[in-house]
Amino acid sequence: xxxxxxxxxxxxxxxxxxxxxxxxxxxxxxxxxxxxxxxxxxxxxxxxxxxxxxxxxxxxxxxxxxxxxxxxxxxxxxxxxxxxxxxxxxxxxxxxxxxxxxxxxxxxxxxxxxxxxxxxxxxxxxxxxxxxxxxxxxxxxxxxxxxxxxxxxxxxxxxx
Numbered sequence: 794x795x796x797x798x799x800x801x802x803x804x805x806x807x808x809x810x811x812x813x814x815x816x817x818x819x820x821x822x823x824x825x826x827x828x829x830x831x832x833x834x835x836x837x838x839x840x841x842x843x844x845x846x847x848x849x850x851x852x853x854x855x856x857x858x859x860x861x862x863x864x865x866x867x868x869x870x871x872x873x874x875x876x877x878x879x880x881x882x883x884x885x886x887x888x889x890x891x892x893x894x895x896x897x898x899x900x901x902x903x904x905x906x907x908x909x910x911x912x913x914x915x916x917x918x919x920x921x922x923x924x925x926x927x928x929x930x931x932x933x934x935x936x937x938x939x940x941x942x943x944x945x946x947x948x949x950x951x952x953x
Contacts, residue, residue, distance in 0.1 A: 806919065808887060808888060808890070808891045808907070808919070808921070809919045809921065809932060809934055811887035812865075812884060812887050812921060812930070812932055813863075813865060813932065815880065815884055815887060816865060816867045816930065816932075819867075819869065819872075819876070819880060820867075822872060822876070824869070824872040824873070824876075825867065825868070825869040825871070825872050825876075826866075826867070826868040826869075826871075827865070827866070827867050827868075828864075828865070828866040828867075829863065829864075829865050829866075830863065830864040830865075831862070831863055832861075832862045832863065835858055835859070835861055835862070835863075835864065836859070838855075838858060839855055839856075839858050839859045842854075842855035842858070843855055853941065856941065857937050857938075857941060857942065860936050860937045860938065861933050861934060861935035861936075861937070862934050862935040863932075863933075863934040863935070864931070864932070864933055864934070865930075865931070865932040865934070866929075866930070866931050866932075867929065867930045867931075868928065868929050869928045869929075870927060870928040870929065872928070877928050880928070881925045881928070884923060884925070884930065885925065888905070888907055888921065888923065891907040891921070892907060892908060892909055892910070893905060893906070893907055894906045894907060894908045894917075894920075901926060902924055902926045902927055903924070903925065904922065904923075904924050905921075905922070905923045905924070905925075906920065906921070906922050906923075907919075907920070907921040907923070908920040908921065910939070911936065914939055915938065915939055915940070916936040916937065916938055916939055917936065917939050917942065918935070918936040919932075919933070919934055919935070919936075920932070920933040920937075921933075
């Protein structure tokens with residue numbers, strides 16, 4: 794069982810590395826917006842966030858960020874159509890075999906969320922949010938405590 798978990802984590806790390814590599818390949822294109830925040834940046838946002846948030850839910854969101862080593866955001870909606878198709882094709886191929894956690898479809902868009910559950914569901918690792926129709930991708934490298942995420946979702950539902 795431990796070996797299976799190790800193989801699963803290694804496969805997901807390969808997926809995340811492939812996705813990051815694809816985004817890096819196109820990051821110099823002026824029509825593609827890429828934001829990459831490393832661990833130090835996340836730590837700074839976490840510290841500043843703790844100082845400025847007021848509600849428990851906001852504090853919980855800030856605390857969840859501290860589990861990530863990198864956050865990568867790519868928006869390539871303004872790129873030429875051929876380049877958008879090329880990027881989508883590469884990302885779709887890179888995500889083949891990754892564990893799809895959620896797929897949400899509305900009228901025009903499909904939001905795909907990938908990630909890996911580790912330690913018998915205690916943590917969620919390497920979360921990739923991919924919206925091919927909007928030419929957008931968000932990648933959270935690292936892990937979050939699933940119970941804390943669940944508590945946050947419950948608290949948010951109760952406050953609505």
